[in-house]
Amino acid sequence: MKKILVTGALGQIGSELTAYLRKLYGADNVVASDIRTLKDSDVVENGIYELVNVENASEIANIVKKYNIDTIIHLAALLSATGEKDPVKAWNVNMGGLFNVLEVAREMNCAVFTPSSIAAFGPNSRKVKTPQDDIQRPTTIYGVTKVSGELLCDYYHRRFGVDTRGVRFPGLISYVTLPGGGTTDYAVHIYYEALKNKRYDCYIAEGTYMDMMYMPDALDAVVQLMEADPSKLKHRNAFNITAMSFAPEHIAAEIKKHIPEFEMNYDVDPVRQAIAESWPDSLDDSAAREEWGWNPKFDLALMTVDMLARLREKLNIK
Ligand code: NAD
Ligand code: SER
Numbered sequence: 001m002k003k004i005l006v007t008g009a010l011g012q013i014g015s016e017l018t019a020y021l022r023k024l025y026g027a028d029n030v031v032a033s034d035i036r037t038l039k040d041s042d043v044v045e046n047g048i049y050e051l052v053n054v055e056n057a058s059e060i061a062n063i064v065k066k067y068n069i070d071t072i073i074h075l076a077a078l079l080s081a082t083g084e085k086d087p088v089k090a091w092n093v094n095m096g097g098l099f100n101v102l103e104v105a106r107e108m109n110c111a112v113f114t115p116s117s118i119a120a121f122g123p124n125s126r127k128v129k130t131p132q133d134d135i136q137r138p139t140t141i142y143g144v145t146k147v148s149g150e151l152l153c154d155y156y157h158r159r160f161g162v163d164t165r166g167v168r169f170p171g172l173i174s175y176v177t178l179p180g181g182g183t184t185d186y187a188v189h190i191y192y193e194a195l196k197n198k199r200y201d202c203y204i205a206e207g208t209y210m211d212m213m214y215m216p217d218a219l220d221a222v223v224q225l226m227e228a229d230p231s232k233l234k235h236r237n238a239f240n241i242t243a244m245s246f247a248p249e250h251i252a253a254e255i256k257k258h259i260p261e262f263e264m265n266y267d268v269d270p271v272r273q274a275i276a277e278s279w280p281d282s283l284d285d286s287a288a289r290e291e292w293g294w295n296p297k298f299d300l301a302l303m304t305v306d307m308l309a310r311l312r313e314k315l316n317i318k
Pocket of ligand 1: 007008009010011012013014033034035036052053054055074075076077078079093097115116117118168169170171172173178179180181182184
């Protein structure tokens with residue numbers, strides 16, 4: 001990666017990945033973009049920033065040409081819960097956007113990273129330690145776009161030689177930017193509420209396991225995979241990766257070790273609960289470990305210590 005374009009750069013991942021890439025590759029070599037702009041945003045203020053709607057191929061092509069881009073990190077998308085509210089928009093942004101990115105990449109010789117998700121699996125997939133290659137029949141529009149996206153990226157690699165790579169991210173937990181409407185968002189909100197109000201009403205039911213990861217590991221995964229020796233990659237789109245698997249009661253218990261007054265209750269949202277139940281309890285990430293050395297650093301205990309410390313500072317809570 002020498003000249004990088006990030007789409008959807010103001011989102012939960014992009015806001016941190018952009019800063020990370022600017023540090024690693026130089027601010028002049030990273031072009032952040034999104035469909036909107038934000039006041040006082042580090043992404044907008046501290047480097048190159050462009051408005052790009054990924055549904056418009058010429059907007060992507062113009063920026064690729066203008067900055068001589070060789071790698072597109074494509075993050076613009078609608079997540080699972082938001083997608084269920086407007087499936088047509090989810091299809092248009094997730095599939096239309098990806099198709100445009102791949103076409104520009106084919107014509108202008110760029111590599112492409114785009115994340116898939118645990119949502120690419122469904123109720124027919126194996127539930128525990130879901131293998132890298134398994135049945136994928138997701139039940140959400142988000143999941144449908146993620147499987148289709150994986151296939152499309154593999155197609156562009158096989159048919160046109162585009163260097164496409166991707167991972168299936170689990171729920172990502174971070175303190176910089178709030179998540180954008182996913183099913184796993186509870187695992188971020190719980191930290192904010194524990195610090196602010198010492199209580200949290202969880203919309204996911206007790207005993208519902210999902211894979212999760214702390215953002216620093218997710219950022220490393222993107223760079224590590226994009227810098228990996230392509231001759232070692234048997235898979236490309238997309239690698240299972242995970243750092244931990246837990247249910248709401250486990251994250252609550254971990255927070256309680258630091259905030260003993262913290263109480264969690266349940267107010268289950270049937271839509272997001274049904275989505276969570278259709279996803280794996282845990283992923284088998286051995287292909288990523290073998291093919292490009294995936295090795296996350298944060299487990300639930302370490303992440304909780306860091307999240308609480310960072311959020312105390314951010315929210316100015318003693
Ligand atoms: P997010 O919702 O936080 O951010 C998405 C960004 O895309 C937003 O800033 C939004 O303004 C932008 N966007 C929406 N429509 C656009 C358009 N037409 N053109 C340009 N930009 C547009 O999402 P995120 O959590 O940062 O996720 C990024 C990617 O990672 C997505 O593909 C998502 O499916 C995937 N992913 C995320 C998670 C997670 O837990 N955050 C887990 C698995 C996979
Ligand atoms: N965090 C994402 C979601 O819940 C997983 O892709 O939608």
